Amino acid sequence: xxxxxxxxxxxxxxxxxxxxxxxxxxxxxxxxxxxxxxxxxxxxxxxxxxxxxxxxxxxxxxxxxxxxxxxxxxxxxxxxxxxxxxxxxxxxxxxxxxxxxxxxxxxxxxxxxxxxxxxxxxxxxxxxxxxxxxxxxxxxxxxxxxxxxxxxxxxxxxxxxxxxxxxxxxxxxxxxxxxxxxxxxxxxxxxxxxxxxxxxxxxxxxxxxxxxxxxxxxxxxxxxxxxxxxxxxxxxxxxxxxxxxxxxxxxxxxxxxxxxxxxxxxxxxxxxxxxxxxxxxxxxxxxxxxxxxxxxxxxxxxxxxxxxxxxxxxxxxxxxxxxxxxxxxxxxxxxxxxxxxxxxxxxxxxxxxxxxxxxxxxxxxxxxxxx
Numbered sequence: 001x002x003x004x005x006x007x008x009x010x011x012x013x014x015x016x017x018x019x020x021x022x023x024x025x026x027x028x029x030x031x032x033x034x035x036x037x038x039x040x041x042x043x044x045x046x047x048x049x050x051x052x053x054x055x056x057x058x059x060x061x062x063x064x065x066x067x068x069x070x071x072x073x074x075x076x077x078x079x080x081x082x083x084x085x086x087x088x089x090x091x092x093x094x095x096x097x098x099x100x101x102x103x104x105x106x107x108x109x110x111x112x113x114x115x116x117x118x119x120x121x122x123x124x125x126x127x128x129x130x131x132x133x134x135x136x137x138x139x140x141x142x143x144x145x146x147x148x149x150x151x152x153x154x155x156x157x158x159x160x161x162x163x164x165x166x167x168x169x170x171x172x173x174x175x176x177x178x179x180x181x182x183x184x185x186x187x188x189x190x191x192x193x194x195x196x197x198x199x200x201x202x203x204x205x206x207x208x209x210x211x212x213x214x215x216x217x218x219x220x221x222x223x224x225x226x227x228x229x230x231x232x233x234x235x236x237x238x239x240x241x242x243x244x245x246x247x248x249x250x251x252x253x254x255x256x257x258x259x260x261x262x263x264x265x266x267x268x269x270x271x272x273x274x275x276x277x278x279x280x281x282x283x284x285x286x287x288x289x290x291x292x293x294x295x296x297x298x299x300x301x302x303x304x305x306x307x308x309x310x311x312x313x314x315x316x317x318x319x320x321x322x323x324x325x326x327x328x329x330x331x332x333x334x335x336x337x338x339x340x341x342x343x344x345x346x347x348x349x350x351x352x353x354x355x356x357x358x359x360x361x362x363x364x365x366x367x368x369x370x371x
Contacts (some may be wrong), residue, residue, distance in 0.1 A: 060346040061210055063337060069120040074202050074329040075232065076113035077147070078225065079322075080106050081199030082233025084154060088192030089248055091185070097245040098237060100161045105236050106191055107158035110151040110198075117147075139205040146201060150194040156180060156187035199229035206336065212346045213339040214332070216275040220267035221332070227263050228325045230256035231295055235321030238302070243311045250302045250314070253321055257299025260328070261292060272349040274342075278335040287331030294324030 087102035118127050131148065135141040160180040163170045168177065203225040207218030214221070234253035238246050268276050279288050301317025304310075339345045 060343045061212060061340045063340040064209065064211065066333070066337070067120060068330075069116040071326075071330040071333045072116040073113045073120065074225075074333065075326045076109045076116060077202055078199050078229030078325060078329065079232045079236055080109035080113060080150065080154070081195040081197070082229040082231075083109060083236060084150065084191040084195030084198070085230075086233050086237060086249065086252060087157070087188060088195070091188055093248065095245055095248065098241050098248060100165060101240040102233070102237055103154070103157045103161050103188065103191075105233070105240065106195070107151065107154040109236075110147065110154055114147065114151065139201060139208050143201045143205055146194060146198055150191060150198050153187045153190040153194065157184040157191065160184040196226070200226045206332070209336075211336045211339065212349065213275040213278050213336045216271045216349065217267055217332070220263065220270060223263040224260065224267055224328065224332075227256050227260035228328045231260055231298065231321040232325035234302070235298060235318035235325070238305070238314045238318030238321075243305065243309055243314045246314060247306070250306045250317075253302035253317065254299050254306075257295050257302070257321070260295050260324075264288075264292070264328075272352070274345040274348040275339060278339045278342075278345060279331070282334075282338060284331050284335035284338060287327045287334065291324045291327035291331055294320045294327060298324055 083102045083106035087099055087106055090096075090099035090102055114127070118124050121127055130140070130144040133141060134145060161184075163172065163177060163180065170177075172180075200222045203217075203221040206214040207221050209215060217224075230252055234249045234256060237249035238253065241249065268279060271279075278284060298317050298319075298321035301313055301320060305314040305317055
């Protein structure tokens with residue numbers, strides 16, 4: 001023998017030594033009732049239950065690189081889409097003052113929303129890159145082309161209304177002024193058709209992500225955003241239009257207030273507990289509560305303005321509807337941004353969905369019968 005081999009006992013003797021050891025024996029712990037597996041299996045778990053906090057200090061879901069300009073873009077897109085719909089109804093009813101203000105509001109909000117989108121992207125050329133392809137399965141691609149088509153169509157009737165309001169003092173050639181007059185009505189129809197999708201597509205864009213809050217809202221968020229857009233458009237019309245011509249806007253404001261509050265309640269009741277909690281805490285909770293109060297106040301103010309025909313009440317109600325719509329958009333946006341900081345918001349619903357699929361597939365029953 002050489003080295004450490006002379007200190008190593010033969011393997012059979014080692015086994016026999018431990019086998020014949022007659023020292024004190026450990027007492028077996030009695031298994032407590034129900035101390036086995038917690039999922040219905042007879043086998044005892046080999047690992048302790050643990051609480052997931054993070055993966056090496058990183059969030060489970062990556063936070064989207066969106067900041068406050070996206071909230072402004074969501075809000076202005078709602079105003080643009082709702083104003084386009086309201087302008088079409090005003091044109092059909094022959095309400096020229098309401099048609100004028102809503103057409104200008106539709107184009108102005110769409111143009112301002114494009115500016116906010118470019119601010120979030122950082123460079124204007126990045127906005128142009130969004131039009132390189134047209135992909136039906138991508139909400140971002142469809143939304144980009146939808147915004148471009150809506151803005152182009154809304155520019156024609158808006159320019160015609162501004163030219164008429166200024167008594168044709170704009171420096172326009174005669175052929176262009178005549179073309180605007182003829183194209184204003186067809187372009188207004190296109191604006192009305194695209195207004196609804198523009199008001200709600202941002203909800204599809206948010207819910208198509210892996211964000212736990214936005215994805216959990218995917219079935220009901222479009223209804224909330226369309227109601228919010230209607231409230232914003234009616235509020236803008238009540239502010240900019242003489243009170244005697246705002247009857248359709250007031251009616252839309254009252255209906256939008258009821259539908260917005262109801263749709264928001266339905267949305268929250270159908271969410272998982274962890275994502276729903278993000279709508280009630282911190283800054284998102286404050287924004288969502290403010291939205292509910294402001295929308296309700298705007299709806300009541302619209303009803304009062306319909307009775308009193310008060311210009312001051314009409315403007316106050318319009319401001320409340322606008323502010324409530326803005327709070328809804330920023331509240332939903334901030335709730336998603338805050339949710340990625342809490343891993344439980346992602347892991348809790350996933351765990352329940354996995355357990356539900358297990359029960360539906362009968363995996364626990366199969367294992368018990370096999371044992």
